[in-house]
Amino acid sequence: xxxxxxxxxxxxxxxxxxxxxxxxxxxxxxxxxxxxxxxxxxxxxxxxxxxxxxxxxxxxxxxxxxxxxxxxxxxxxxxxxxxxxxxxxxxxxxxxxxxxxxxxxxxxxxxxxxxxxxxxxxxxxxxxxxxxxxxxxxxxxxxxxxxxxxxxxxxxxxxxxxxxxxxxxxxxxxxxxxxxxxxxxxxxxxxxxxxxxxxxxxxxxxx
Numbered sequence: 413x414x415x416x417x418x419x420x421x422x423x424x425x426x427x428x429x430x431x432x433x434x435x436x437x438x439x440x441x442x443x444x445x446x447x448x449x450x451x452x453x454x455x456x457x458x459x460x461x462x463x464x465x466x467x468x469x470x471x472x473x474x475x476x477x478x479x480x481x482x483x484x485x486x487x488x489x490x491x492x493x494x495x496x497x498x499x500x501x502x503x504x505x506x507x508x509x510x511x512x513x514x515x516x517x518x519x520x521x522x523x524x525x526x527x528x529x530x531x532x533x534x535x536x537x538x539x540x541x542x543x544x545x546x547x548x549x550x551x552x553x554x555x556x557x558x559x560x561x562x563x564x565x566x567x568x569x570x571x572x573x574x575x576x577x578x579x580x581x582x583x584x585x586x587x588x589x590x591x592x593x594x595x596x597x598x599x600x601x602x603x604x605x606x607x608x609x610x611x612x613x614x615x616x617x618x619x
Contacts, residue, residue, distance in 0.1 A: 415450065416476050417507050417523060417611060419573070420466035422500035429462055432495040435488060436466070437565040442484050443468075448475020455561035455571050458539055459546060465561055467525060467573060476504070502619040507611035510579065516612035521556070522582050523613060526572035528606035535568055538601040541594060542570070548590050549574075554581025582610070 424432045436454035443452040450469035457463040470476040479485060493499075505523060510516050530538040542560045549558040556575035563569040576582040585591060598606075 414506055414508050414614065416470040416473055417505045417525075418466065418468040418470065418476065418502065419505070419523075420468075420500055420502045422464055423497040424462045424464055425495055425497055426462055428495040432464070432492070433564045435491060435495070436464075439484065439488055440565065442482070443479060446475070446479055446482075448472060448478065453566075453571075454564045455573075456564055457559055457561050458570075459543055459560070464564070465559065465571075465573060467571065473504075473506075504617050504619065505611065505613045506615045507613050510610035510612045515579070517614075518579050520578065520612040520614065521616075522574075522576040522579055523611040524572065524574040524576065524582065524608070525611070526574075526606055526608040528570055529603040530568045530570060531601055531603055532568065534601045538570070538598075541597055541601065542572070545590065545594055548588075549585060552581070552585055552588075554578065554584065579610075579612075 433454075433456075439454075440452060443449055448471040450471060452468045453466075455465045455467065457465070468476075470479070507523060508514070508516055510522065539560075546558060546560060549555055554577040556577060557573070558575075559571075559573045561571045561573060563571065574582075576585070
């Protein structure tokens with residue numbers, strides 16, 4: 413089933429980081445209550461805390477357009493530009509979930525969104541382990557972006573947000589020695605199981 417994912421990247425002005433975090437949190441409740449919203453959160457990169465990302469999932473482009481037309485989003489957009497450096501980079505993806513049952517087009521670009529919660533006593537270990545994956549993963553052939561982020565307003569909730577040229581490039585990443593070592597240590601550091609989603613991108617556009 414096709415749906416829409418949105419990636420909104422921006423850099424907060426250092427003096428306005430707290431303000432923009434509060435502004436982003438104001439959108440959580442009403443946005444998540446919208447009929448077409450599947451998920452909605454804002455995250456900060458753990459290796460560059462002023463670099464932030466809205467990651468959203470919507471049932472359709474129409475649902476996303478309805479969100480853009482709400483009064484609270486309009487109010488957000490009035491206040492947002494003065495708090496950031498430059499302009500945001502917003503990408504809208506038309507995607508389908510990739511699974512063993514529905515592998516999709518093997519040539520399609522892949523977005524990986526992996527959410528999980530750190531065990532409170534092991535948060536620092538988890539951050540260090542996850543950050544150790546950034547440089548080698550970003551250097552891999554086929555890696556388009558690779559970020560480890562923490563949810564604004566929900567300390568301890570994390571997201572791996574990755575873009576890969578295709579499924580083969582991601583599978584090569586999964587087969588690396590570094591990823592194998594990561595996966596040996598990772599499960600003991602989180603609460604329950606991670607929620608890992610793979611999305612095959614059919615089209616994308618920037619705003």
